[in-house]
Amino acid sequence: MTTSPGSRRQFLKGTTSGLTTAWFALHWPAVLEAHEHARVAAADSQGNFEFFSSAQAGEIEAMAAQIIPTDNSPGAHEAGVIYFIDRALMTFDRDRQPVYRDGFALLKSHATEMFPGSTAFSQLNADQQTQLLTAIERTEFFETVRVHTIIGFLANPVHGGNRNEIGWKLIGFESRPSFKPPFGYYDAEEQS
């Protein structure tokens, strides 16, 4: 399994797995547009996708659920990461659409090859899914889905993911306009 680069500079060069995390090639007006888009779409956020077909959404959602799984706490699924990705691909990250289009073919060919008779990635059991993702984890497609999933899990909820701040709650991040000290265990210790 790919591990952390352990290097900010390495990350700077976009070499988490030898691929550029070109997700970052977004821009301000487009993010604003996405923001607006998310707001408009908020009323209609259950099961309607703009970029993905529902079958495609099922495949990407299954991948996201392996990247940040649901166990004793909610994961990518509950955070609605798939809605974040769908909107990203229709707004500020349109340039990444081909990566997903090619990715569906890659997913299918690997599933057929590794697990003959299988029909879709999302139909594999959890072990099989992990095996398949491990086999493709150095591809641009996997890296893109991985980065999108993490962003969709932890971005401000206005962008369509991180529903009910599920991602923030997991890591212990509170979003507030201001805080009062003490901030953490050690400065509280000093204060007492």
Added chain:
Amino acid sequence: MTEPAKLPKFDQKAPVDFVVIGAGGAGGVVAKELSAAGFQVVVLEQGPYIRPEEFVHDELRFRNAYISPQIGREVLTNDHSLQPNTFRHNENEKAVPQAAVVYGKCMGGGTVHFTGNYWRFHEIDFIERSRWGPISGTGFADWPITYADLEPYYTKAEWELGISGLAGASPFDPPRSKPYPVPPVRVKSSGVLLERGARKLGLHPFPAPLAVLSKPYNGRNACQHCGFCEWFGCEWGAKSSSLASVIPMAEATGRCEIRPHSYVRRISTDKRGRVDGVIYFDSLRREQFQKTKAVVLCANGAETPRLLLMSESNLFPHGLANSSGVVGKYFMMDLAAVTQGTFEHPLNDYKSVEVTRIVHDFYDSDPKRGFFGGGGIDARFDYYPISFALAALPPGTPTWGKDFKRAIERNFNRTMMVLCHTTALPIETNSITLDPKVKDAWGEPAIRLTYQYHPDDAKNLNWFKDRALELLDAAGATQKWALPIDSPTIGVHLLGTCRMGNDPKTSVVDKFHRAHDVPNLFIVDGSSFVTSGRNQPTCTIQALAYRAADHIARAAKAGEIPNAT
């Protein structure tokens, strides 16, 4: 908030007293000082005028430029998709397109998004060449000014901009004529841990001087500890950026016209070699020409030399103010040894300001170490949720799956960095030049950065890395690691490219920032630096700007700035 005064609208065809190019740390100060002294000032800033109320807590909008160097369009910093850079390690390499310089591009420049570490230089910073002698392969030199020359302007900067700190807290501090105007920002857990570790090692940690208000000051709010500090703008106005401090003062004079979205492509000169105007693109990319009696160039250590090189003419065939050939050379950038540690209990270091405690015990170079170099150390947490999950986990942590999930859950609140800001030696071949092929979106030549650090810089970084790991250990870290040291290919502190000096053959500006070659051109920003300091340059950039502006105003009043006629 200051009520906007009647903002002037100057005629482009009638020369104004000064055009200031760039509204960052230096340009904001110069614009304020000159307009307050009674002069008409036009400020040309290539970025937008973003108001404090537009700064929101959204990592996806205001991304951490540190982790997104292949960036498309940034909000507060330069946009490499419009203004590409190229990079090479040395002159024999072919430069490749990549993000190489990052700087603030909005009203207030880098002071809008910076951490706010506000370290004065020490006395030694100005005279290191005399102290240590020459260093092979470098243009190591003394400054033409001393700490004593700059001290009154450090004080002025601290009091006018609003700097928090505790005078006398550090035994290494240079002499000062006045204490800080406001006390230090309250310590965070990372500061407590650094302090504990440092004391255990016999060092002298002290409260960080910070360009963030701990108390209301000059009608501005105190820090609310929101945590969206580095890489974000402060919606409270508590960060002492040019945007929050001097720019409103400049506007209040009624003599300062600010033109955002104004991208200068040429400083124009008359046939006697005096500046007569500035050619720039407005927001619709229409070319404009502003006549002026003098120019103060404050565009930063990368854009300033680029603009001078782009302003070549028959009279200045190698670029404006470049008879020395030194424009663009001796580029120095932020060198940093980065270490991280995790602790047993939550620090929640994403809250409040970035830095609350620092260590200056190793500021000075020491021949016993066997190389030249010094630095300062701080404790901080440079991350937000997304950047943390993508880039800050201990080496070897899985990047997806249940163990990844456990790691972000466990570590986000328990991680801190110990960051060492170190010297960068000035090397002639490290330079900003015009890329011969790559152009920006306006058709102007791209910045080409050539950079390779000096062997002493590398030794120094490794030495500091070990000190930082010792500090983490002494602080009780459960796990600690260092990021690998390598010669950087991207810089955010851009220094040294129009160095100051007494000799016109080896420097670009004199000790009052006047270009040796052009009597009505002044250059004030990180490009004036002769040596790097300890790579927290903003305090010194702004002190230099106050000093330069003081001199420029006096010279103008005395009729000592000849202009084009």
